Structures are given as structure tokens and as C-alpha cells.
Amino acid sequence: MSKNAISTQKVNFKVFRFNSNEDYLPYYENYTMDVTSEEVVLDILNRIKWDYDGSFSYRRSCRHGICGACAIKVNGRSTLACKESMTTMIEYFGNDITLEPLSTKRAVKDMIIDKADFWEKHAAVTPYLVADIDECPSSENLVSPHDAEELNEADLCIQCGACHYACPVVEVNSDFFGPAAFAAAYRFEADVRDSDTERLANVNEEKQGVWDCAKCFECAEVCPKEINPIEKITKLHQMTFKKGVAKNNVATRHAVGFFHSIKRHGLLDEGGLVLYSEGPSIVKHIPVALQMFRKGKIIMPWNMPKSDKLDEIKKLIKSSSTVKF
């Protein structure tokens, strides 16, 4: 058999069903189907609707990975249904496949969710170009290829929400803007034509902003457009320091603290970092610190280990530093 021949295998689908107008609780329906290696997840959704239950509901429009409507969760993983091949899903999860909406607690009907929180967060980051535009320009407003590259393809985001509903912080902290909103904020912050003065500060506020990102890389892993939102989040961190708008708070001091510690010891001084970051608030860490001390988990400042060849590290810090706080 040639390598590209279409193959078929049996897959058991467990599908989330819920009608918020009628059902008190969601339930799962099982379907067993022969799935070909040609099919994408959206084909399965279509077959459920066409062959089994016409009332089954889901969103889709372009079926080309452009409109961003069709994102759902496959075995807990955010997935763009029209783009993801079933073969890959079977490779990841085997032949028992669970289909759920992006967020079960936001389910309206079957795969359809109320995405209001996503759009509110999106709107909150001023996701458009703020510029004084000459409405009758005498020539084109050109952006050089070099400047366009600065966007790092953040403009390719289709607002599918896959990353947003995969983000553990969005789940816990309802103020958090989330990876897609940050990617959008970056897209305009990085645009040379943009002259907005508040967006960057806004996405750096505690609770809602980039400093609450836990760096779990879920967003990078799931994004069907390879936007890599965590990379954009990192760039937004860096921009605040570069543009001198970084606030002096526990989050920024936590980042800068590494710099000071490495400069002194080569290594991170864990206790010193907490002290530098927290300031007087360090008292709240004392109970755990005492426990740790008793178990030999805390090094006294005078015993702090240092890297060999610390002079090299100091020299490099002096010559290679690119920002100041």
C-alpha cells in the first residue's frame, strides 16, 4: 500500500451535549464511526449533525482556518476543528476521542459557547491602530518590510479563542486579559504607525496584565496560527522597561531582581530576590520561610554560593546590558 493511501479506523466519540434552554445539566452522547485519514475534526462534527442528530450545534464558517469560529476542545486540547486532522488527534489521544466546547461552563448549546469574556478582554486592549491619519494623503503610507517584521506575525491571529480557553490563569483570574488579547495589544504596540499612549500601561497593570501570566506555554502549544502569544507577552514585558513605563511593583522587581542577584553572585540569591521583590511585604513569607529553614532549605546570606569566574559574568553584564530600571 502506498504511503499516501487513505486508511480508515474505528473511533469512539464521546460528545458533550447541552441545551441551555432545556437541560439542567450537560450530558455526553457516544458515537462510533469509521474515520478516514483524510478527515479533519470538523468533518466529524458535520457527520454527527448530518448522519445522527440534526439538532447538534457548532460554529463554523470558512472551513479554511480563517474565520476562527470552529475552535473546540478535543480531549481537553483547544483545537481549530477545520484545520486539525483526525490522524493527528488519534496520534495524540488514541481511539477514544472526547469532543467538548472550548469552555464547558460557558456552553450555550453543544459546541457553541458564549464568548463574551473573550471579546470584552479583546476590546479592553485598544485593538486598533491609534494614529493621526491624513485622510487625503498625497502618497501611500508605506511601512518598510523591516518595520512590518516587528509584528512577528501577531497580525495573523484569527481570534479563535483556542489559547484564551486553554490558559490556566484565565480560568482562575477573571480580570486577566489572556493570551489572545495580549497578542492583539502587541500587534498594535509594535506597529510603527501607532501612537497610543495608554495601551502599554494598561496591559501592564497588575491582575489584568502580562505580569500575571504563569509562563505555562499552553497558549503557544495550542495556537493553530503559530502566533506564539507567550512570546508576545515577553515582548510586552520588555517594551515596558525599554520605554521606561515599567511600574515599580513586586512583578517588575521580581524580573529586575534576577539582574542584581546574578551581578552579585552569578547565581540567583533566592532569599534576596524575595526580599527585593516584596520589600516590607516579605513578612507574609516568614511562616513558610521558618519551616524551610528548619529543614535546611534556606542558605544564610554569608553562605551564599557564587559562580566560579564571577569576574567574567560581571564583565558581560556591564558590556551586554541593554536596559535600565
Next chain:
Amino acid sequence: MKKLKYALFTGCTAKQSTPEQMMSTLAVAKKLNIELVELTEASCCGASHLQDYDDFLSLVLNARNIAYAEKHGLTMVTICNTCQLNTAMTKHRLDKNPELKARVNEKLAEVGLEYKGTSNIIHFLYAIIDDFGLDKIKEMVVRPLREFNIAPFYGCHNIRPSELHDESHKQKENPYNPTSLDDLIIACGGMNVDYEEKNKCCGFHVELQAPHTAAVLTGNAIAGATDQNADMMVTPCPLCHLKLDTQTKHASEAIGREVSLPVLHMQQMVGLALGCSPAELGLKHHITDVNFI
């Protein structure tokens, strides 16, 4: 088999808040006859925070660490997920971008070093599994952990971004259903526990600025393992370990449910199965009791 030899990047935690991790790494390496050359010149990797402040400096410092492994002509082994991420990410970026590599090397030249890109960077977990071999570990087990249900906690930075993992290591790891740590538990004679949070985040990196978020994520992980009847958890990451072992009080408060499980470093689990003594493995340095072992 030729004796395995690596350049060991210890990171900072192993020298401070998780001394047991350093001890158990050395104990296991000795049992397996793996030679570890410690990179004593290495600096902190920046723990994914320095780069938020100064990306270029972070690249230069990490490239310097790798350059020392290259000088030994050895593969670098890390014992912390976040060290693995930062170091491998630096390598990835420099190898892909000759212009950036040249700029970094210009700085390194000031101290007589050069980053070439000749050393691979892998986590010790995968050195044991891929290079040493699970079958051989299985043969060497003298004290199988038969009576224990062990919940693997993988930690984000070893499995995500999966592209980086797969580029650095011999075997791929499925970020949605990782198996390496499960396989290691089984090789050590234990029962691996499957639970939803095994590949999720513990929240360590936002512990200072978002303590509630961090505590909920930790609490969910311990609760998930508990609900699947785990007797203990095991992790390859000292930062996850710190979170799961020392923060149970905050975690319990945050999720409104008392949670606490003994947490072993991956090296301690292997060490126990291979017959190392609790003292060699630093079991006295745990906050959550592991004495029952």
C-alpha cells in the same frame, strides 16, 4: 555500553532551597555509573524572568553557560525544567539566527569564549530514559516501589513548547499526554496514577505577583492526584517541587480543601528504587512528610 558523561548545569535551586535534589542527582548518577562534570562557572539562567527585563543579556549569559559545556565537548544536562527551557531556548534562537549568534559571540569574545552550537541540551530525566535506558533501570531495581500509587507531575517547561522539547531530545513527548515520567514510575516498580493535572502548570512563576492564582493551580494539582488515589507525587522540576511541597497551606486555603501529598524529586524516586539510603537522597529536607518511605 560506553560510560555516559555529561556536563551538569545545576541551576540555583539545587544549591539553595532544594539541596535534596542535588544530593539525589549525584547519588543516582553514581548508581548508574554516569559521570557528571559540574559547570561551576555557570551563572543563573534567569529562570524565564531575566529575559522579561533584558533579553539580550539573558541570551549572552545562557550562551556563556552552554559555551562551557561545549569546551568540555559534552552534552549539557539540566536538572530543572525552567533551566532546560531557558538554555535550550537560547540554543534554539542562536542556532536559527546567525546574525544574533554573531552579536552574542562578539560579547563572549570579551571573556575569551565562543558559542558554537555543538553541545546538545537535555533534561536529566531524558538522559536516564533515552540514553541510559528504562530496561536497564528496571533490571537494576532492588527495592521496587510496589506498594505505591505515584502521580507524575511533569511541569510545563519540560514538555512545552513541544517543538523545543522534540528538537533537544531523542524521543518525542506528547505535551497532551506525556509518558516519560509514567514509564519511569513503572520501571521503578510503582503504579503510575493518571490524572488531569499531570501536564498542567503549578503556578510557580507568579507566586509573588499573583499568589492566589499560583495557590489555586498548586491546589488543583495536588487535589487531582489525591482524587485518583495517589500516595505521592513525583516531579522532574525543583520549582514544581518547591510549590507542591512547601505551599500546601496556601494551596489548601485557596481551593477550600485540605490538600497535602508527599512529593519526591524524580531522582529521589529512582534512587529509592535503586537502593540508595534516605540520607543519601536528602529526604530530611522535605516540608511535607516523606518519612513513611
